Each structure stands twice: as structure tokens, then as C-alpha cells.
Amino acid sequence: MRIVATSPLHPEAEDLLRQTHDYVAAPDPRPETLRDWIGAADGIIVRSKLPPDIFDAAPRLKACVRHGVGLDFIPVEAATAKGIPVANLLEANRQGVVEYVVGAALSLARDFTGLDRRLRRDGWQARDGYHGVELAGRTLGVVGCGRIGRGVADAMRAAFGMRVIGYDTAPPRPGDTIEQVSLRAVFEQADVITLHLPSTAETRDLIGADLLSRMRPGALLVNAARGDLVDEAALVAGLAQGRPAAAAIDVFRTEPPEADHPFLTAPNLLLTPHIAGGTQESLLRMSLQSAEAMLRILQGQRPDSLVNPSVWDQHLTRLGAGT
Template identity: 35%
Template sequence: MARPWRVVVLDDGYPDYETERTILAAAGAELVLSPCRGDAAKAALAMGEADGVLVRETPIDAAAIATTQARVIVRYGMGYDNIDTAAAAARGIVVCNVPDHGTEEVSDHALALLLAAIRRVAEADRRVRAHGWGLPIDRKIHRIRGGTLGLIGYGRIGAAFHRKAAALGYARVLVHDPFVREVPAGASLASLDTIAAESDAISLHAPLTNATRHIIGRGFLALAKPTLVLVNTARGGLIDESALAAALAEGRVLAAGLDVYENEPLRHDSPLRSLDNVVLTDHSAWYSEEAIAELQRKAAQEVARVLEGETPLHPVNQTR
């Protein structure tokens, strides 16, 4: 009798994995928890006899992929820059993500960061807790209505954020996304330079690729208004953090709200930690109880599809 398929989970952290076990058992697969905690070498060992792989943050590099017989790797979430998709494709391994699980949560969080940064909510909270009172005269706050909102990336989350932010009264919405040819009424496509120079607020919703890494860098920030508020709930690598920290410290950018960082957790010595005009959260934009349940279910279903010979819904590489 042939052994059941073996599906390995490389990262722990969810309350339980009964959803995955149930879905995969119906497809003739057993689930094996093998937490690697970000260690690529451990991932290579864990993947050795896997037919399917579920992963969150642990890197899956070419060395790990060379060890495995897996047919499918599914990333819990949208981004998949921790997986060497080209190496996987060369070995006939399909890589999939789950791009449609936390749209409402991430767009909600982006809106929360935008408002918190504009209204200096976290700073006021710290002031009151320290028995202070009264906004310092040098802490500028500007009206939202009538301003210009820039969106870099206009997929599911960018569009959801646009829908929610529209209620704030922005007079213009500028969108930059090379894969989008048409945007809804009330928005217009624009170049990155135009968005940099004309936006009062910018929210990032682009994937991290070679083309988008440090898309917000010294050149972009040099064009920005000193009243700019920048929000990032997408990928930390979209921003050159040193350049942003300098611009914030020097008053060339008014404020920022960040949920993602180039290196996570955020480095202890990051200059962002010492700035009053930055709201920092811990890569938690995706979270809600409903989103976790949806993510676990959809990730397991994608593995099951491939193991059963069906076409996956969300492949991100092209196998031979």
C-alpha cells in the first residue's frame, strides 16, 4: 500500500492546524508540523520527503528546493519573496500564494495607519500617558479633505483601500500600477514622479520585486511635499528605510505609518524607533480571526488541488 502524501508545515504560530488536517486528509495526505523558525537549513531537512509544503516566513532557497520531491509549495499569504520560485519551477514544483484572504483587514489597517499618522494619535496618547497636555506648536496637522491621495499598486487591497479612503474627501486620487490600464471614476493613472510631487498622502500596495525594491528612495522622497504622509502595509523592501528615516527626521516628510519593514522584526537600532512622527505596527495588518480561518482553509485547499492533479487557483511561477 502506497504511503499517504506528506505535507510539511514549516512555520508554527496558528492556534491549531485542524482545518489543514481535515482538508488534506480528505485528499489522502497527512500533515506534519516541522517548525523551522526562519532557518533555511532546517527547511531543507524538513522538506526532504515532503510532497507538499506550507510556509509563512521561513526562507525556501534553491538549496532547500534541491532536496525535495514536493509537487507544490503554498505560501500562507500574498507575498512570496521568501521562496526561490525560479528554482522551484526548474524542478517542476508549482508555487502558489493566497492573495485573496485578508483584503478587508489590510485595507482597514492601512486606513487606520493613515489616520493615526495624520492626526498624530500615537504621539498624543504617549503625551497624555506621561501627564502632558496640549499639542506642541511645532507638531503640524493638516486637513485631509481637498488633498491628493497617491496609491502605488492597485490590486485587491489597493482598490479596497481606495474605496474606504474615498469617504475622507480627497479631491484627487493618483494611481500608479504598471498592470492597470483603467481606474474607477475619481482616480487617474499617474507616473511615480507625479505621485511623489503632488500627493499629500501615499499608501503602498505593490508586490516586492526587483523592479519595486526601494521604489520609495532618496530620489522619490526628494520630490515629496513636506506635508506628505506615507503608509506601507505591503512589503518593507519597497522603502529605503534609511532614506525615509532621514527625510522624517529632517522634516522633508511629515509622517509615516508602517506595518512592514526591510528586516523583521524591526531592528533594535533602527532610527525609525526614535522618531515621534512614525506610527509602527508589527506586520499585523493581515490579522483578524476570520482572516486566519480563511487563510488556513485556502492554503490547504490549494495544496490538495495540486496533489489531486487539479489546476491550482493561484500559481505564481511557470513550471516546465
């Protein structure tokens, strides 16, 4: 069968796929390119956002696997309507994102990037007036208490003895060690707030001017989840007013951002290009696990994380008929 990736995978994963199938990577992630390349594909591994009509151009497609966790890159309802199984990876980049959030919070608390710039510009006097803060004993607010959010909570609690409060759109889990509070309470009480919700109709622009204005003096914000969780204009205005005092942003509403995006000139803002989960180790895990999930689906074996289980019987029938 023919398997297409929207961009190249780790060489080990590509070698694995080529052992039994015809594997290719699309030359670029533009919608028109992906529509052309998916026409003869039996499976697609998704590393970039698919156009909403992509599955109309894929009459042979039998499997769609997300190279990661977030499903906003895939029109899942359209795949389900076509009887195409969709799988994602729940754990592959967890550690990378957890370590990013811990590092970003430390960098903001100690102002490493600002100190670096001032030292290069002003010399040793950059230390004059420096007021870094410690995280020990402070309150961490986790917005989205899934695997990654709980991983950050565990790490920050273990390293710094932080009190952890959290808000989630899902009901609390039995035995959860995160103290569940309202979203408003997270913003009113936490010294560091980290976002870990998926992008859905309910969560887009969830973090706006009202919540930002409620942040404690000196409070910090880290977003390594999805860019559209935050009202970007409200965040720029909030940074100018010291609410939050500083922020680390790994994700943007539109990626890549335009050259005149206001984040690029906003004060007290650490920016990274959507690499929180992109460590050498996690990229290898994601590539291998997405390749393994693809092979399982094309062999009629249910993957570990099947997003739309209602199509599985239909998928097995298609495989059996060779269509």
C-alpha cells in the first residue's frame, strides 16, 4: 500500500514503513500539494494541518495517523464520515513538553533572556536592579489536567514544592493530586499558569482580557498547548500592563506568524517556534509510534489510541474487500 507523510519522518520510521509498503513524504505541506499526493494514498501520517476537504481527494485512504497528540490538524468528523480510522499518540511528546514548561517557567522567573540581552548591551551593570524570583513554595495553576498537565504538576511539585491547583473541562479523576478549582480561581491564585487544553469550539479564546486582568502581581503564563486558547491582542495588552508579568509562548493562532505579529515586539515575552515537544528523543518516538500505528491499522489491528472507534468495523470490511 502507499503511505504518505505530510513532511518527512525520522529515518528509522521511514525505513520501517518501506520494509512493507510504498512510503513517500510530500514535498511541502501546502493544501494543494497534499490534495495531489493523497489521491493514491492508502494511509497518511499527519505532521501539518490538513485542509478541511482533504478526504474528498482520497478515495483509497484507509488510515490517518497524527504524528503527535493534537487533533486540530485533522478534520476528524470528515474522516469519520468517510469511514477512515484516525489515531493519535498520547504519550510520545509528553516528557518533552513537560521539560519545556519547567524550563520556560524558570527562564521567566529568573529573566534569563532579558539578562543575556542586557549583559551583551550594557556589560556587568546588567545585574543592577535585577529582581529574579524563586518558584519554591509558590502556586502553580494547570489549565488542562490531562497527561501533560499532570506531568508538569508532578515535576514542579517535586522540584520546587509548589502547591498545585488546576482547572479542566473534564470531570476530576479519582485520586487526582491536583486541587480542582474554577478557571477564575486559577488566574486569581496562581503564580505560574500553564495551559494544556486542546483547541475546541469551547476553548478557543478561553483566556481573554478578563482572566488576564485577574492575575496576581508578578504572575507568569506559559502556553505550550494551542495558540488559539489565548486572545492574542488581550495578551499583548496585558503584558503592557503587567498582567501577566511575563509569558512564554510556543504556539500561535496562525503558524508561522506574520512578520508584523504584535508578539514579536511585545515586552517580557519569550517566544519559541512550536518546539515544546520537539526534542530529539520525542521526535524519534513520535515517528516510530506513528509508523507502528499506521502499520497496525493497515493490517487490521486496532491501534492503541483510536479517535473514532465507530468506524472500525467498516474499516475491517473495506480491508477485507480490498477497496
